[in-house]
Amino acid sequence: MFKFLKGVVGGSGTGIKDLPYNIGEPYPSSWGSWTHSRGTSKEDGSAVSIFLLSGSSSQDGHLVAGRNGVKRLRTVRHPNILSFLHSTEAEVSDGSTMKHTIYIVTEPVMPLLEKIKELNLNGTQRDEYFAWGLHQISKAVSFLNNDYHDTNDFLDILILFQVHGNVCMASVVVTPTLDWKLHALDVLSEFDGSSEVSNSAMLQYEWLVGSQYKSMELAKSDWTTIRKSPPWAIDSWGMGE
Known part of the structure; x- marks a missing residue:
């Protein structure tokens, strides 16, 4: 295996x-x-x-x-x-x-934390750069939660709702052109509210996610409530933190 x-x-x-x-x-x-x-x-x-x-x-x-x-x-x-x-x-x-x-x-990137130190932005410049970066990450999260498409062995188009499960500063990197990109997909999982999630990476590896980036339901492993929630609920918590 x-x-x-x-x-x-x-x-x-x-x-x-x-x-x-x-x-x-x-x-x-x-x-x-x-x-x-x-x-x-x-x-x-x-x-x-x-x-x-x-x-x-x-x-x-x-x-x-x-x-x-x-x-x-x-x-x-x-x-x-x-x-x-x-x-x-x-x-x-x-x-x-x-x-x-x-x-x-x-592709070549730098951790967001290190790029922030390097740029040393203040005031309006800092606020505008953070707003632009968060906008870029929100587009990545929205794509995973709502718009990701895949194909199966029969080449049928599958619409899969996915949860990143680990949105935080450390999961963001910055390109040489200062664009923010999402990575750290270790706990990324398909989201299916109609089925059990016992085999999902989010359930198996949620211990990898920092407690401050977990919603209350994820912190309590309340999978019943999580299954009833929209796919963006967990990642929106990480965005807010």
């Missing part, structure tokens, strides 16, 4: 030696247990971002959730959601132990 998941996550790559990118210096902050590093393409030197997540076991809860995030990022396309380029999973030696590590390569 792990080999299958590894194939889904990693494509043809089987280890860090196969990663066609150079990993540079990490940023001081990133979402959850992920490390967000600067990087460059080995082919043409173009800038990228590289996200790394490690665990002592292939079934570490963080890694299992991380694989969900990789799968989601590969398939979701929207101007205000981080653009996926490449991923792989490898066992990497850490001195005397082996660690399982997921690598995600994306």
Whole structure:
């Protein structure tokens, strides 16, 4: 089963030696247990971002959730959601132990927190930039909650209501052109109010989400109420915080 998941996550790559990118210096902050590093393409030197997540076991809860995030990022396309380029999973030696590590390569971005420090905006400029950024993230969330389309094996168009479940400052990154983009899709799940959510990533990995970003219902694991709520209810709480 792990080999299958590894194939889904990693494509043809089987280890860090196969990663066609150079990993540079990490940023001081990133979402959850992920490390967000600067990087460059080995082919043409173009800038990228590289996200790394490690665990002592292939079934570490963080890694299992991380694989969900990789799968989601590969398939979701929207101007205000981080653009996926490449991923792989490898066992990497850490001195005397082996660690399982997921690598995600994306367009070059910077954590929102670090960009805010760098820009050092004040007054009206700060307010206007924050308003514009929040508008961009709200469009990404609206797309997931209301407008995401997918196709099944029969190429039928499926309209899927999805919940990001983890909207917060750390799940936002900024492009070189200062646009805000949503990422950290580890707990992203389909929302179906008519069925149980026992198999959803949101239920399995809600412990990854900071308590201040959880609605009261999510904090209490009140799945009955959550199923009766609109798909945007949980993410709107994160936007408000």
